Amino acid sequence: MPVNKEDYLVRFENVQKSYDGEILVVKDLNLNMAKGEFLTMLGPSGSGKTTCLMMLAGFEPATHGEIYLDNVPINRVPPHKRGIGMVFQSYALFPHMTIGENLSFPLEVRKMGKSEREAKVKNALDMVQLGNFADRRPAQLSGGQQQRVAVARSLVFDPDVVLMDEPLGALDKNLREQMQYEIKHIHERLGVTVLYVTHDQSEALTMSDRVAVFDAGVIQQLAPPNILYEEPENAFVADFIGDNNCLHGIVTSETENSCVVKTDDGSQIQANKINIKGVGQPSTLSIRPERVIVNPEPGQVPNIFEAKAAELIYLGDHIRTRMEVCGNDNFYVKIPNSSHHADLNKGDTVKIGWNEYDCRALDAFDN
């Protein structure tokens, strides 16, 4: 990561956006993107991520703040002069042109010569393994092929930045996963800077160097995928990324690195102090299902509680078990499919426990 802010390729500085003058869709966005980075904006619909993309592309003006591209403020630069490639969710391939003409379009408007154009179009199509499709029309291609053409078209004029607005949203699951890898590989090969928008967290985790989790117009956390999953900084991120168990309670005591949270049913839980407001304040505890230990040895972990198995869902490699513990009847535990699981039946009472480190005390987000 660059040290000076001037070294970043894209910078959002205090950007705000409102459509109606009453509600801020984007509240004070500050975001820096390094050259060659694959950054994903992840969030539920209406969280402001697509608006950010549209502001960078130039289709929506920022209400306040400034966006810099290569240290040039671009608020007043029209979209066609920004030199930013874009892949749309609907692909937006021009139906009246062939695939070759579609790819040639950005080069033609740049007044590039014919032979150079043809070479570039061919290169771009070869890159997505569609070299023989130049003469077809978009309607003759499958969804996945159209998607690849859209990617090739956004890259054919060598833009510095490529924006992708949920480009895989319309594909079925297998194809989506395959395309995730393809886009990732293209990114690695070309070293192009990609700003990617999606609401699919596995997509974000698979592809990105860094993920910005959006909610309510604010970046909740900006971090590499592994940090995001293992060290969520607030309850929204903990709940949004991956499977998560939430326990609500009041902080009763705190030390430098840990605290004790008391839930409504009186259980005292030792937790990793991350983001709390102090003793007496509410907090949300986040525990990943795979970090919960069933039948721990006494003293093995500080938190051991009685739990009742309310529901067992067989998922092949593991048994997803819904348990009632600490007054929460929606507590999931992943039990690996080994010899242990045979011991557990619906309605059984069992001891479960977890480490202090794995139980993160976060803000009082109420889901």
Add this chain to the structure above:
Amino acid sequence: MTKSETGDLKTADGISLKLSLQRSLRRKKRNALLLVAPLFLFILITFILPIFYMLMKSVDNSITQEILPTAAPLLLKWDPKSGELPDEEVFKAFIIDGKVAAKEKTINRLGKRLNYEKSGTSSLFRKTGRKLRKLDPEKLTTTYQEALIGMDKKWGKLETWQLLHRESGPYTKSYFLSAVDMKQDVDGVTWKAEDSQIYLNLFKRTLWLSFLITFLTVLLGYPIAYLLATLKTSTSNLLIILVLLPFWTSLLVRTSSWIALLQKEGVINDFLFAIGLISNDGRLAMIHNQTGTVVAMTHILLPFMILPLFSVMKTINPSYVRAARSMGADSFTAFRRVYFPNTIAGIGAGGILVFILSIGYYITPALVGGTQGTLISNFIAYHISGSLNWGLAAALGTLLLLLVVALYILYDKIVGIDNMKLG
């Protein structure tokens, strides 16, 4: 399902699968036919048959053989280029047929029919009919020829018989020839005298005005349709109501209001006079001429252009233009290269609709067209209800129909009818 020895598939009961399939589909087909049958009969009786009947009128000439049942076939054997009058036999047959027709008073109808080809024929037949009624063919002292020529000298002229000979067959092409300003005489088909040529110019004017009106509706309708397609739904619905409003107003009211606006003492002239742009003598003639027809018809046909355009533009994904812009096209290039080509289907649909409607438009040109702004349909109406020359009206109508079909085929060849979207 088993396979029989002959190789065709059988159902579980051993009936041929194909037969069984046919049987099961037959009921479906019958139901479908029953559902469309009432409408089909209605269309057949009220639309297809009358049109067919009218088209036949344009070549129908059965009247001659009906009124002169013996003379007409005999006359057909005569060579009109021989330079001699027909045989005595023909004259005899004509007098005998004519006597019967004169008694039944049908001879005047034939005169009227032949008068379309040559004026004066009607009075010739009336006069001859009067005299034939008094004549007793049995007690003739002269030849039949002399007797007939005695009734009117025109019967001694070759051209009278040439005309009668030409129109003795059951079918005639004279209506179609008239419809394109041509005539037939003994030497063949020639143009009519220049001062009596009207229909070709009328066809030309109809085509030109229809083209102009179509062009104007595209020019005026395209921006409106674009606005409608890009506004948010609640606003665009309101505007669509405004576009549709003319449909709910009587055509006569709309056309008359144009008269009120455009006439010499009308609103627009008064306004221009009031602000001093024109003098009182220089008031513009904007109605009862081509300008009136073009203005009023453009206004009336505009919705037929806007609606197909709107429905096509509505389907154009706004991200097309955005994609073009992101790839470096300025807004004009994005429009020209990406947006406009995708609206051609709408322009085609609206264009062909407006053009075909205006080519056969009647009421508005009749009210505001004066003499210079009338179209072919006004003359068809005139021949139907004024001159009662139905044959010519039918011929003009047939030509108009053929013209429309030809344009449709041309459109299909150039744009492709499958690309047309009406909604």
